Amino acid sequence: MPATNKTVTRSLLVTSATLLSLSLTAPAFADASPSATPSATTSPSATPPANMSTVGGEQLGQAGTQVNLGTGAPVLPKDISARSWIVSDAESGEVLASHNAHWRLPPASTLKMLFADTLLPMFPKTTEHKVVPSDLAGIGSGSSMVGIKEDETYTVHDLWLGVFLRSGNDAVHVLSAMNKGVDQTVKDMQAHAEELQALDTHVVSPDGYDAKGQVSSAYDLTLFARSGLQKKDFREYASTVSAKFPGETTKDKKGKTTRGSFEIQNTNRLLTGDSDISQYQGIAGVKNGNTTNAGATFTGVAERAGKVLLVTVMNPEKDEHNEVYKEAAALLDWGFKAAGKVEPVGELVPPQGVDSSAQPGANATTPGAKSSGEASTKPVAASADASDGSSGVGIALAITGGLLVLIAAGGFLVNRRWPLPDLMRRRR
Numbered sequence: 001m002p003a004t005n006k007t008v009t010r011s012l013l014v015t016s017a018t019l020l021s022l023s024l025t026a027p028a029f030a031d032a033s034p035s036a037t038p039s040a041t042t043s044p045s046a047t048p049p050a051n052m053s054t055v056g057g058e059q060l061g062q063a064g065t066q067v068n069l070g071t072g073a074p075v076l077p078k079d080i081s082a083r084s085w086i087v088s089d090a091e092s093g094e095v096l097a098s099h100n101a102h103w104r105l106p107p108a109s110t111l112k113m114l115f116a117d118t119l120l121p122m123f124p125k126t127t128e129h130k131v132v133p134s135d136l137a138g139i140g141s142g143s144s145m146v147g148i149k150e151d152e153t154y155t156v157h158d159l160w161l162g163v164f165l166r167s168g169n170d171a172v173h174v175l176s177a178m179n180k181g182v183d184q185t186v187k188d189m190q191a192h193a194e195e196l197q198a199l200d201t202h203v204v205s206p207d208g209y210d211a212k213g214q215v216s217s218a219y220d221l222t223l224f225a226r227s228g229l230q231k232k233d234f235r236e237y238a239s240t241v242s243a244k245f246p247g248e249t250t251k252d253k254k255g256k257t258t259r260g261s262f263e264i265q266n267t268n269r270l271l272t273g274d275s276d277i278s279q280y281q282g283i284a285g286v287k288n289g290n291t292t293n294a295g296a297t298f299t300g301v302a303e304r305a306g307k308v309l310l311v312t313v314m315n316p317e318k319d320e321h322n323e324v325y326k327e328a329a330a331l332l333d334w335g336f337k338a339a340g341k342v343e344p345v346g347e348l349v350p351p352q353g354v355d356s357s358a359q360p361g362a363n364a365t366t367p368g369a370k371s372s373g374e375a376s377t378k379p380v381a382a383s384a385d386a387s388d389g390s391s392g393v394g395i396a397l398a399i400t401g402g403l404l405v406l407i408a409a410g411g412f413l414v415n416r417r418w419p420l421p422d423l424m425r426r427r428r
Contacts, residue, residue: 048083052102053200056219057346060101067097068343077330081317084218085327087335090226090301090308094344096335098218101346104200105314107216108289109144109167110224110297111208114201114216116163116237117228118192119175119185125157125233135177136170140209143169146264149248158246164237165266166245167289172207182206197349198223210293218312219348225286225299225310226348229420238285238301239421241266269325270300277322280329284420286310288324296324302332303420309335 047063054061067076076097084100095101130153139145146161146168148154154174162171176185185206193201198220204211228234247260266272268288273279282302289297295315302309311331316323 048100048103052100052104053217053219055102055197055199056095056349057344060095060098060219060346063100065097065099066101066345068345069338070341070343073341074334074337077327077334079318080327080330081323082313082315082327083317084312084314085331086218086222086310086312087331088222088310088348089339090229090310093226093348093350095346095348096309096338096342096344097331098345101219102200102217103314104202104215104217106210106214106291106294107201107208107221107314108210108291108294108297109208110221110287110289110299110312111201111203111206111214111216112163112167112172112289113221113224113228113287113299114189114193114198114203115172115175115185115206115208116160116234117224117231118189119179120160120228120231120233122179123156123175125155125160127156128153129156129159129174129178131174135174137173138182139169139173140205140207143207143209144267145170146245147247147262148174152246152249152259154246160233160237161240161243161245161264164287165240165243165264167267167287169207169209176206193220193224194352196220196223196227196351208289208291208294210291218314221297221299221312221314222310223348225301225312227351229286229301235285235419235421238287239271241271268298268300269322270298270302270329274322274325277325277329280325280332290324298324298328300328300332301420304336307336307339308420309339311335 050063052061052063059066065076069075080099082099084103084105086095086098086101088095131148131150133150136148136150144167146163146166148159148162148168148170156175156178159171159175162168163175173182176182179185179188182205186203189203189206190201193199193203198216200215200217201220202213202215204214208214228238242263242265244261245264247262249257249259251257268283268285269277270280270283271285280300280302282304284301284303286299286301288299297312297314299310299312302311309332311328313324313328313331316327318327320326
C-alpha cells in the first residue's frame with residue numbers, strides 16, 4: 001500500500017491486520033543471551049509463515065523481497081542474508097523495500113528501543129536511585145551488563161547510558177524496579193507497542209533476553225526507533241559513542257571514601273567502527289542486539305544530504321564478523337541511492353487514533369508530559385555537558401525542509417523534523 005492512501009483505508013487495513021496478528025501463534029524460545037550456551041530449544045522456523053500481518057500495506061505481508069523499482073533505480077544488494085529486513089524513509093514513513101517485514105522473530109536487545117521509548121518520560125535524568133539486591137533479581141544468565149553494584153547510587157542518566165551503550169540488562173532491571181517492577185514494565189511496554197500499532201510484538205522481558213513467546217518484527221522495531229527518535233534524550237543516548245560510568249565506592253586506610261569511574265563504549269559498530277567495518281557516514285544510532293535464538297539484530301538511522309533513513313536487519317544467515325552491520329550498511333547505501341526512484345511497498349503507520357493529515361503547527365505535547373520525554377525541534381547541544389561524562393555527541397544537525405511525522409509524548413505533528421546529532425568519532 002503506498003504511503004498516500006487515505007486515512008480511512010489505513011484504518012480498515014490496520015483493523016483487519018490486527019485480527020490477523022491475533023490469529024498468529026508465536027513460536028517458543030528458551031532463555032539465551034550473547035554469551036550463554038545454547039540449550040536444546042525450539043529454534044525459529046527457517047521459512048516465514050504463509051500469512052503475516054499487513055499493517056502498513058498488503059505488500060508488506062507477503063513473504064520474500066518486496067521492492068518496486070522505478071526508472072534509474074539501483075538493484076538491491078545481492079548478498080543480503082538476513083531473515084528479515086526493512087528500509088524506510090524516517091520522515092515520510094514510506095517503506096522503500098523489505099524482506100519478510102512482518103516475520104515475528106526474537107528481537108534480542110533491539111527490544112530495548114521500546115523499553116526506552118516507554119520509560120524515558122517517567123523519570124528526570126537527575127533522579128538518583130540506590131540499588132538494592134531485589135533490583136537486580138531475575139537477570140538472565142550470561143546477560144550483557146554495564147556493571148551496576150548493589151548499595152551504590154546512580155542517576156537515571158547513568159542508567160540510560162548503561163542501557164544504550166552497553167545494552168546493560170542490569171540497568172534495565174534497575175529502571176524497571178523504579179517503574180514498579182518488571183511485570184509492570186512489561187505491561188507498559190506491551191501497551192505502548194499496541195499504541196504504536198506494532199502488532200507483531202509480544203513482550204515477555206523488558207531487556208530483550210530470550211524468553212518463550214517473545215517476538216517482534218523488522219517492521220515493529222522500525223516503529224519503535226521512529227517513535228523513540230522523536231525524543232531528544234533518546235537521540236542523544238542512542239548517538240553517544242562513549243561515556244564515563246560510575247564505579248564502585250572504595251575506602252582507604254584513613255577511612256576516606258572515593259568513587260571512581262570507568263569508560264563504556266557503544267556496541268553499535270556503525271557508530272564506533274571496528275577492525276573490519278568503518279563508522280558509517282551519517283549514522284546517528286539506534287540499537288543493536290544479539291542472543292542465542294535471535295542471532296544478530298540491528299536498527300539504525302542515518303542522514304545524508306537531508307534524507308533520513310531507517311534500516312532494520314534481523315538474523316543474517318552468514319556467520320561472518322559484524323555481518324549484521326555490513327548488511328545494514330549495504331541496505332542504507334542502496335536506500336540513499338534509490339530514494340525518489342522506487343515506488344513505496346508500504347508505509348510506517350502512525351500511532352492509534354492519530355490523524356496523519358494533521359497540519360503543521362498543531363500542539364504536539366500532551367499536557368503534563370515530563371521533560372525527559374518531550375520532543376524538541378531545537379538543535380541538540382553542540383557538546384555534552386561536562387558533568388555527564390559522555391562524549392561522541394557533536395554539533396547537531398538542524399535539518400531543514402522535507403516531511404517528518406513527529407510523535408511526542410502522545411502527540412503527533414506533520415512537517416516538522418527532529419535534529420539528528422552529528423557524530424564525531426571519539427578522539428583517543
